[in-house]
Amino acid sequence: MADERARYFRRLGRLRRSARRWSVTAGGLGGAAAILTPYAGLGLPDAAWAGAAGGSVVLALWRWLDLRALAARPAPPELTPAEAAARSRARILATVERLPAGPGLLAEARRQRARFALRGSTAAGPWVRLDRAALTLAGMASRLSGPAEPVVQEAAEADHSLRDLAYRVASVERALRLAPADGRTELAGAHRELVAQLENGVAAYEALVVAAAGYLAEESRPGGAHPAATRLTEATDLLHGVAAALAEFRAVGDPTRTSATAYGPR
Known part of the structure; x- marks a missing residue:
């Protein structure tokens, strides 16, 4: 199990950095929209600038609210060395x-x-x-x-x-x-x-x-031969029979061996 205290402070740091980043982005986009809009009048580009600035402001506000809610919660108690060692051992065992x-x-x-x-x-x-x-x-x-x-x-x-x-x-x-x-x-x-x-x-x-x-x-002792040995013996006999049949078929189809058999010494 992860250290709850370390995870709490990591999440707090991520929220703080995200809130600052969106605040800077909202400030930049809002300033650009305020400066550029009067020069060209209201048009499609100005709507894009204003929409991006407004969205950045809302996201920055949400991040600050999340940061404030998380900071209001008390941090988990710090682990003793024995508890930290036990949790580290549990993580290693789980891995x-x-x-x-x-x-x-x-x-x-x-x-x-x-x-x-x-x-x-x-x-x-x-x-x-x-x-x-x-x-x-x-x-x-x-x-x-x-x-x-x-x-x-x-x-x-x-x-x-x-x-x-x-x-x-x-x-x-x-x-x-x-x-x-x-x-x-x-x-x-x-x-x-x-x-x-x-x-x-x-x-x-x-x-x-x-x-x-x-x-x-x-x-597992059925008596007599094992079924696997019986099946292997049957398969071996089958292969011997097929090999003998192929040999006879080849002898019939070979004209040299056929003539030698027909006109050989009697």
Whole structure:
């Protein structure tokens, strides 16, 4: 999103320059009409001068009125450095997303940033496994149809929940390093429970991905030869038959080969 304050002052400057320009134009055309009209009397050229002068005066007046109305409005508040940086980052991300490979690059950058944030935590290993399984499922998602179609939505919700759980594990682990000795036992028990939940959840997600792959394998296995291979074999036989027919036709139309066949040794 563009900076509203900068856009406000840019528009104010454009209106001020336009009002001054039309004021100068109206003054010049009005003075020329006032000086030239008495010398030649009223005619078609004088009407043109007067019309141009009048139009310039009206446009200059409109520009000054617009400038006055805009200047009466309070300017948008100035952004803090954090807000300006956030808006600049949002503009850059929007530009990258419009590129053909932009969404994939942004997704990979987010994954790498999250992996770096969890580096050194017990949640880092399950996170990497979850990333690998999620990428595998994403490659199969477009072909999971019919009874397997709701699985994609369920997997997306599970992925979001497990990633949130991984962040909680990392947060509790950081707090565990700062906890005093008397309160560390209870927090360590909660941390172990969260890690166990994360490990079980990632294992269940991996099992889901394996089951989805098995479903695709069974769905695309018709039994026997693949239909594409059958069609290719039929097309190959057809071309062989056409080639043999053309060879026989050429042999019949060749008089040398015909005479050799007719009067050859018996």
